[in-house]
Amino acid sequence: MPLVAIIGRPNVGKSTLFNRLTGSRKSIVGDEPGITRDRIYGEVEWRSKRFELVDTGGIVPDDEAIIPANIFKQAGFAIEKAEAIIWVVDARAGITPLDEEIAVLLRALSKPIFIAANKAESQKVEDEAGEFYRFGFDLAPVSSEHGTGIGELLDQIFETLEIEDDVEEAPASNEIKLAIIGRPNVGKSSLLNQLLGEERVIVSPIAGTTRDSIDTNLTVDGRDFVLIDTAGIRRKGKTTEMAEKMSVVMARKSLERADVAVLIIDAVEGVTNLDANIAGYAVDSGCSVIIAVNKWDALEEKETNTIYQFEDKLRQAMKFLEWAPMVTISALSGQRVQNILPLVIKAYDARNVRVPTAQLNKFFEENISQPKGGSAPAPVKGGVSRLRVKYITQGGMRPPLFVLFTAGGSKGGLHFSYLRYVENRLRDEFGFYATPIRIKERRKAGASN
Numbered sequence: 001m002p003l004v005a006i007i008g009r010p011n012v013g014k015s016t017l018f019n020r021l022t023g024s025r026k027s028i029v030g031d032e033p034g035i036t037r038d039r040i041y042g043e044v045e046w047r048s049k050r051f052e053l054v055d056t057g058g059i060v061p062d063d064e065a066i067i068p069a070n071i072f073k074q075a076g077f078a079i080e081k082a083e084a085i086i087w088v089v090d091a092r093a094g095i096t097p098l099d100e101e102i103a104v105l106l107r108a109l110s111k112p113i114f115i116a117a118n119k120a121e122s123q124k125v126e127d128e129a130g131e132f133y134r135f136g137f138d139l140a141p142v143s144s145e146h147g148t149g150i151g152e153l154l155d156q157i158f159e160t161l162e163i164e165d166d167v168e169e170a171p172a173s174n175e176i177k178l179a180i181i182g183r184p185n186v187g188k189s190s191l192l193n194q195l196l197g198e199e200r201v202i203v204s205p206i207a208g209t210t211r212d213s214i215d216t217n218l219t220v221d222g223r224d225f226v227l228i229d230t231a232g233i234r235r236k237g238k239t240t241e242m243a244e245k246m247s248v249v250m251a252r253k254s255l256e257r258a259d260v261a262v263l264i265i266d267a268v269e270g271v272t273n274l275d276a277n278i279a280g281y282a283v284d285s286g287c288s289v290i291i292a293v294n295k296w297d298a299l300e301e302k303e304t305n306t307i308y309q310f311e312d313k314l315r316q317a318m319k320f321l322e323w324a325p326m327v328t329i330s331a332l333s334g335q336r337v338q339n340i341l342p343l344v345i346k347a348y349d350a351r352n353v354r355v356p357t358a359q360l361n362k363f364f365e366e367n368i369s370q371p372k373g374g375s376a377p378a379p380v381k382g383g384v385s386r387l388r389v390k391y392i393t394q395g396g397m398r399p400p401l402f403v404l405f406t407a408g409g410s411k412g413g414l415h416f417s418y419l420r421y422v423e424n425r426l427r428d429e430f431g432f433y434a435t436p437i438r439i440k441e442r443r444k445a446g447a448s449n
Contacts, residue, residue, distance in 0.1 A: 001052045002161055005082035009059055009098045012090045013118040017144040018042060018055035041215060046154040051161065054078045059102055084112040084161060091117040091129040091141060103135045112160045113137040116153055118144050175224035176348045179254050181282060182264035183274045187294040190331035191264065192216065192229040220341055228254045255285040259351065260344045267295045271317045279318055286399045288347035288435040289324040290340065296328035297335055323427060325434055347434035351399050355430055364392050367425045399436045402426065406443035414441050
C-alpha cells in the first residue's frame with residue numbers, strides 16, 4: 001500500500017485526524033502540545049481502496065531541545081518515505097509564522113501535498129480557511145473531531161494517487177505480537193531500534209520519552225512480528241501529566257493484545273518492586289514473558305558468578321516468574337540482542353500447544369490418579385477436608401488453560417500448593433516454555449465420588 005504521512009506544527013489536531021481516518025485510537029489525543037513524539041502507523045480504507053498512514057509529532061524546525069529536535073527528525077523519516085503528505089493546519093488560528101516555515105520545507109518536495117484545514121466546524125471558519133490556498137497546495141477544510149470534510153479529503157488523496165480498488169481481503173496473519181515493556185528509561189526504545197536495525201523511535205536520557213504504544217512490522221527468517229514499543233509504566237500517583245497517564249493506560253492495553261512480552265530490567269539499578277509489578281501486569285494479561293537484563297556491559301567488576309547472583313536476586317523478587325528465561329543484553333551496542341527473537345518464537349510456539357487427549361490421560365494417571373483407580377485426595381483451602389480430582393482436560397490455548405474436574409463435600413477450592421504442584425508437573429511433562437499456565441477447577445457441590 002502507498003504510504004501517506006500526516007505532518008504539521010504542534011497541537012493542530014494531527015493525532016485526532018489520524019484516529020479519525022484509521023478508525024482507531026492508536027494516537028494519544030490531548031490539549032497539551034507535543035504529545036505525539038514517534039511515528040505511529042495505521043491503515044485507511046475508503047470506498048474499497050486502502051493506503052497506509054503515519055502520524056508524526058509536531059514539527060518545530062531549528063529547535064535545539066532534545067525532544068523537539070528528535071521529533072523533527074522522526075517526522076523527516078516519515079516525509080522521506082511517504083508518497084504523499086497531509087499537512088494539518090489550524091483553520092481557527094489562521095496562518096502562523098511556523099506554518100510559513102513548514103510551507104518552505106514542503107515546497108522543496110516533489111510529492112503531492114494536501115492541506116487539511118482542521119477545526120473548521122463552522123461555515124465562517126471554513127470560509128476563512130481559504131487563505132491557506134496561497135501556499136499552492138490542495139486544500140480541504142475538515143473537522144477531525146466531528147468528521148466533517150473527511151470524505152472530500154480522502155477523495156482528493158485517492159484521485160491523486162490513483163490507487164487501484166482493493167477487492168481481495170488480506171490473508172489471515174500468523175504474526176507474533178511482541179510487546180517491549182518496563183519502567184521508564186530502561187532501554188525499551190533502544191531495543192526496538194536495535195531489533196529493526198534503524199532509528200524507528202526516539203531514544204533519549206529523559207525518562208518518559210515514549211508516550212504512545214508504537215507498532216512496527218518485522219519479518220525475520222520467514223516469521224512475522226509486530227513489535228510494540230510501550231511507554232514506561234510508573235507507579236500509581238507518580239504520573240502527573242494527562243499524556244503520561246494515558247500512555248500508561250495504553251501500555252497496559254498493549255499487553256492485552258500481545259502474545260509475548262520482553263520485560264526489560266536495568267542491570268545497573270537492579271531489580272525493583274516496580275519491575276515486579278510490571279511483570280505481574282504481563283502475567284495477568286496472559287503473555288509469555290522473556291526477561292532481558294539490559295545495560296549488562298555497563299556493570300563494573302563483573303565476575304564469573306555475577307550473572308548467577310543477579311538471577312538469584314531476580315528470582316527472589318519475582319517468584320511467580322520462575323518459568324521465564326533470562327537473557328543479558330546491551331540494547332545500545334546490540335550485544336546478544338540477536339538471542340531474543342529465537343526465544344520469542346519458542347515461547348509463541350509453546351503457548352499455542354494443544355496436548356493430545358491420550359497424552360493428557362497418561363499424565364493424569366501418572367501424576368494425579370492412584371494406582372488402584374480413582375484419584376488421590378487433594379488438599380483444599382482451609383485444610384479441613386479433601387477433594388478428589390476426577391480428570392483433567394485442556395480448555396484453551398494462548399495461554400494454555402487446563403481444567404481440573406473435582407468431586408467432594410468441601411466448600412473450599414483446591415489449595416494453591418496443589419495447583420502449583422499440577423502446574424509444575426505440566427511443565428515437566430510438556431514444557432510450555434516461557435508461558436504462564438492457567439488452571440481452573442470445576443466440581444459439583446456436595447458430590448462425594
